[in-house]
Amino acid sequence: MMRPFSKRKVLFLLFGLLLATMAVAPFLGLKTMSLKSVMAGDADAVEQHIFYSMRLPRVLVSLLCGGALALGGMVFQAMFRNALATPFTLGVAGGATFGASIYIKLGLAFAVLGVPGVTLAAFLGALLSIVLVYGLTRASGTLSSHTMLLAGVALSFFFSSAVFFMQYLSDFAQSFQILRWLMGGLAVQGYTTVFDMLPITVGGTLVILYLTHDLNALTTGEEEAAGRGVNVTRTRTVLFFTVSFMVAAVVSACGPIGFVGMMAPHICRLLIGADHRHLTWASLLFGGIFLTWCDVLARMLIVPAEIPVGIITALLGGPFFIWLLISKRGGYGY
Amino acid sequence: MTDTCLAVSGLSISLDGKAVLKNVAFNVNRGEWISITGRNGAGKSTLLKCLMRILKMETGDVVLNGNPIALISQRSLARQVAYVPQATGRFSPFTVFEHVMLARYPHLRPFAAPSRRDRDIVMHNLAEAGLSELADRTVSTLSGGERQKVYLAQAFAQGADVLLLDEPNTFLDPKCAAEVLHLLKVANQDRGTTILSVTHDINSAAVISDRIMALKSGEVVFMGAPFEFMAPPVLSDVFSASFSFVSHPETGMPLVLPWRAS
Numbered sequence: 001m002m003r004p005f006s007k008r009k010v011l012f013l014l015f016g017l018l019l020a021t022m023a024v025a026p027f028l029g030l031k032t033m034s035l036k037s038v039m040a041g042d043a044d045a046v047e048q049h050i051f052y053s054m055r056l057p058r059v060l061v062s063l064l065c066g067g068a069l070a071l072g073g074m075v076f077q078a079m080f081r082n083a084l085a086t087p088f089t090l091g092v093a094g095g096a097t098f099g100a101s102i103y104i105k106l107g108l109a110f111a112v113l114g115v116p117g118v119t120l121a122a123f124l125g126a127l128l129s130i131v132l133v134y135g136l137t138r139a140s141g142t143l144s145s146h147t148m149l150l151a152g153v154a155l156s157f158f159f160s161s162a163v164f165f166m167q168y169l170s171d172f173a174q175s176f177q178i179l180r181w182l183m184g185g186l187a188v189q190g191y192t193t194v195f196d197m198l199p200i201t202v203g204g205t206l207v208i209l210y211l212t213h214d215l216n217a218l219t220t221g222e223e224e225a226a227g228r229g230v231n232v233t234r235t236r237t238v239l240f241f242t243v244s245f246m247v248a249a250v251v252s253a254c255g256p257i258g259f260v261g262m263m264a265p266h267i268c269r270l271l272i273g274a275d276h277r278h279l280t281w282a283s284l285l286f287g288g289i290f291l292t293w294c295d296v297l298a299r300m301l302i303v304p305a306e307i308p309v310g311i312i313t314a315l316l317g318g319p320f321f322i323w324l325l326i327s328k329r330g331g332y333g334y
Numbered sequence: 335m336t337d338t339c340l341a342v343s344g345l346s347i348s349l350d351g352k353a354v355l356k357n358v359a360f361n362v363n364r365g366e367w368i369s370i371t372g373r374n375g376a377g378k379s380t381l382l383k384c385l386m387r388i389l390k391m392e393t394g395d396v397v398l399n400g401n402p403i404a405l406i407s408q409r410s411l412a413r414q415v416a417y418v419p420q421a422t423g424r425f426s427p428f429t430v431f432e433h434v435m436l437a438r439y440p441h442l443r444p445f446a447a448p449s450r451r452d453r454d455i456v457m458h459n460l461a462e463a464g465l466s467e468l469a470d471r472t473v474s475t476l477s478g479g480e481r482q483k484v485y486l487a488q489a490f491a492q493g494a495d496v497l498l499l500d501e502p503n504t505f506l507d508p509k510c511a512a513e514v515l516h517l518l519k520v521a522n523q524d525r526g527t528t529i530l531s532v533t534h535d536i537n538s539a540a541v542i543s544d545r546i547m548a549l550k551s552g553e554v555v556f557m558g559a560p561f562e563f564m565a566p567p568v569l570s571d572v573f574s575a576s577f578s579f580v581s582h583p584e585t586g587m588p589l590v591l592p593w594r595a596s
Binding site: 227 | 383386387388407408409410411412413416417418419424425426427428429432433436437439440442444445447492
């Protein structure tokens, strides 16, 4: 089988789509705006406020979050050599949600070195999940990706039960707040979230780009990777932490948005191949563009109401997941 | 004076509480081809994994080109030693070209793209293995024989002086097995590559190896010339079985039949 598209063409196309998305998406929503009305000196102040303080940062956040989720999925799929391995199926997002929920429920408010407390709480939850998944898999006497996936699925159930329990203990308003948050949403005011996410997505991308050679080698198996000079334990640990932090940041910024991490890298791999030197860029761009357009759909489908974007990604992701299972593309070796 | 490139002493390792290798010691000379054989579970593959630092040995020293491998980085080790695991269970989502290019990674800095020279090395090794036509095919679509040649081309492209091979010609048809052995023979004789090859094919090992090492229950029970190895007492001790013997028509080397004539 030969790949139908040249890598360069796909990357150029995705970059063009990114520019087009940034140029078009902020204008779309409950009130579709024109460039003239946003740029005009005598424009309606409300319209300008909506554009610059809500729409534009929202598009930037969705690009950053979508890219981070796609990269998280790409890394886990490569390390476990399984298309179903994503931050969600491995329980990382569940752990992050659990951590963030506790932070909200306890009414905490702090920041460490500029990192918001909710991000740290989500990170600790994600880390807890990773340690448990890894520990449970080791305890079973094997490090097979199937055991790890099953442990992740089991932990996801556990964490979602724990979050439900917290909701049960909450009052009506808090409970609704948690439920709404769980559905995932990108409604942001101003650029705080953009500046929270920017260093995390950029930093995570740099770490992954630094390790693309190692990631490529790991895709062929741990023994093979060691034979190609990869310090397997160190690389896996660095990537686990990086992805956990990225996913935790996304979850704390906009709730657990599922399936982007599974679909984006998989579609990119079909288009561009498995070489992470190109796949990393493709996944970053595709994930961001995909989530942004899901969000456009979310705010335009049933105006004047807005659908939480997590519902849109799940509606698309569910059938995709089933397609992966039926077409047998989801198993060992992608 | 012989030039020792690999010196192993006192190597022991246990897996799941069971001693798999016990006080293994041997030297490998530069340019030598040593076949490692023994019954299933004798510790052959484990030995290769210890040499590649995939498994951590409990005791012992491995000195490669004068340096203990415990003190060098995995990248540095991979520039000197290439490891080809068993073919079973291996999978690659890459094209043949991309897969062989993985072998150049120990020579690349992070963020760096493969250079023109890296590409030339990969294409040269693909051509040597007769794989140029398959360069853009994904590895998973190839036959078992083609895949094994891809794995060998990858090991050669790594530019290492020492090759560790785990059953390189198992599960291959006779033609493919002969092609694989020919590629290895060229590497060993023309380029001076040192080879340690785990095998159950003792007839081929007897014909092509400089020395044969036999493991039994994790211990070295034989290390010597193929002629000495292909003797009834040695073979029956190593494999706990009896064999019938014939002579190689050209070299006179004793060869075994896989069954005993009744």
